[in-house]
Structures are given as structure tokens and as C-alpha cells.
């Protein structure tokens with residue numbers, strides 16, 4: 001089996017690398033890769049970012065948001081979380097049973113006296129608390145199966161980043177399955193570092209199949225970086241790609257305690273189909289102008305701010321602060 005210890009912690013690069021390894025015909029298989037992302041939310045292919053994350057917190061904390069190619073829910077990664085990826089030919093023995101990929105992880109934890117179990121959804125749990133989520137995809141007779149391992153992540157940060165408001169969403173997007181979570185390190189009786197954990201996992205894998213290091217060429221790296229530029233760093237993929245949705249939310253301006261109801265219909269490219277404001281502005285002709293001006297604009301801070309400044313909203317509706325309005329629309 002080929003092994004790649006990916007040292008990059010940049011999520012855009014890492015997801016591009018995974019896609020490249022999976023799609024590249026000439027690369028060698030089966031492959032096992034270990035990697036980490038620094039401070040990142042990773043959403044599933046068919047999810048709506050706006051429905052899954054606390055955008056305000058994520059922006060304030062400079063957390064990156066990136067969409068992956070596999071289905072399933074939203075997870076948080078930091079340097080206390082380890083990711084693994086298997087890429088191999090799909091033989092008939094796998095079928096829909098991906099539990100075999102958790103065997104090395106369960107064995108590694110067993111060495112330290114920790115009993116982990118694989119659920120029907122292929123989550124890994126200790127005493128019913130989840131520490132690993134997995135997802136997979138298949139193409140051209142190959143499968144990619146990957147998973148997270150919470151070793152000593154910041155679980156409070158994780159909960160805050162994934163905490164959502166009570167806004168009403170309607171969409172066909174896949175919802176995350178929220179669970180009670182735990183870090184592996186909480187269950188270890190000896191002091192074991194994340195590097196020890198990496199090394200033990202590699203030892204266990206080595207005992208199962210001899211590992212040969214995979215080397216990437218300059219050409220591979222330049223193709224991966226192209227994928228970063230063209231896809232993984234782009235708003236269009238990470239935010240815009242969500243299935244279309246409608247959201248209804250209630251917010252207040254800081255200088256007015258009357259609630260404003262905002263109804264937004266967003267298409268599958270992240271653009272506003274229609275937007276309606278109800279409340280203190282009811283009946284004002286200018287609000288209809290505002291609703292029209294916002295049509296077809298991306299649900300993106302810079303675009304909305306530019307639109308509002310272009311139409312000089314503060315001249316005709318001085319009670320509205322553009323920054324505040326954009327926050328209300330997006331968050």
C-alpha cells in the first residue's frame with residue numbers, strides 16, 4: 001500500500017490534493033494518507049453552508065470554510081484533529097460496508113486500552129460519544145473513503161462554529177447529523193501526544209500491509225495548485241455551490257427594536273432570486289427599490305456592500321447602516 005504523510009495544513013490545498021490523487025489515472029493505489037487542516041469547517045458536497053455554520057463566529061475567528069467532494073455533514077478541523085484517506089479500487093467485497101477502514105483505528109486505540117466502536121453510519125464512538133465521522137465517494141471503479149479523528153481538538157470552538165440560529169430554512173440540502181462528541185485524549189490513561197498517535201497508527205497500518213512512501217512530482221504539485229485556484233479557494237464552490245433554498249429570519253436594527261422579517265430565496269449559485277423585508281419599512285416605496293436592487297446578487301458580503309454603496313442607500317434611507325443590513329441578510 002502507498003502511504004502519504006501530507007504535511008500541509010492548508011484546507012484548500014489538502015482537498016485539492018485528495019481530488020487530484022483520486023482522479024489521477026496514473027497514480028498508484030491503494031493509497032493511505034494522513035493529514036490535518038488548521039482551523040477549518042468542511043461542509044459536505046450537497047450542503048447549504050448558510051444552514052450549517054455560525055457565519056459570524058466563523059468570520060470573526062478567521063476560520064476557513066471549504067466544501068468537499070464527498071456527501072454527508074459538516075465537521076470542524078483544527079490541529080487537534082487528524083484526517084485519514086483511503087483511495088483504492090472498488091472490489092466487490094466492499095459493497096456499502098466501509099467499516100473495514102475503521103479497523104486500524106480501533107486497533108490503535110485498543111493498544112492503549114480504549115474501546116471504540118463503529119456505528120451503522122460509520123461514525124466511530126467511545127462510550128457512545130462520537131470522535132470520528134466518515135464519508136466516501138466513488139468514480140471510475142475507485143473509491144475514496146475518508147474520516148476525521150478528534151484527538152485533542154477545541155470542542156468548545158467546534159460547538160460555537162457549528163451552532164446555528166433558529167432561522168427557518170427550506171431546501172433540498174443534506175442536513176448534518178449532530179452528535180455528542182469527545183476527544184480521544186480524554187480516554188487515555190497515559191500521556192500520549194498527537195505525534196505518538198500518528199506514529200502508532202502508521203505502525204498498525206504497516207503491520208497490516210507494507211507501506212511504500214508516495215512521492216509527488218513538481219508537475220503533480222502544480223496541477224494541485226491549479227485545482228486550488230480554480231475550485232477550492234473559490235467562493236463559487238465553497239459557498240455558492242449549495243442547492244437552492246429559502247430562508248425566513250427575524251432581526252432588529254441596532255437603533256430600532258421593531259423586528260424586521262427577512263425572506264430570501266437563493267438559487268443554486270448562491271444568488272438572490274427574491275428578497276422581502278417586512279416590519280418597520282412596510283409600505284415604503286424605497287424598500288421595494290432595495291429589494292429590486294438586491295435581486296440576482298451573490299450572497300457575499302463584498303458584493304452586497306458594493307451594491308448598497310452603488311445605489312447610495314444611505315441618502316434615501318438614512319436610518320439604515322449598510323454594514324448592518326448586509327450582516328442581517330447574511331448572518
Ligand SMILES: Nc1ncnc2c1ncn2[C@@H]1O[C@H](COP(=O)(O)OC(=O)CCCC[C@@H]2CCSS2)[C@@H](O)[C@H]1O
Pocket residue numbers: 042068072073074075076077081083084130131132133134135146147148149150158162175176177178179180181
Ligand atoms: N472533526 C470531527 N470529528 C467527528 N465529529 C465531528 C467533527 N466535527 C464535528 N463533528 C460532529 O459531527 C456532526 C456532523 O456529523 P455528520 O454525520 O452529519 O457528518 C460527518 O460526520 C461528515 C464526516 C466527513 C469527514 C471528512 C473527512 C476528511 S474531510 S471531512 C457535527 O454536527 C458534530 O456533532
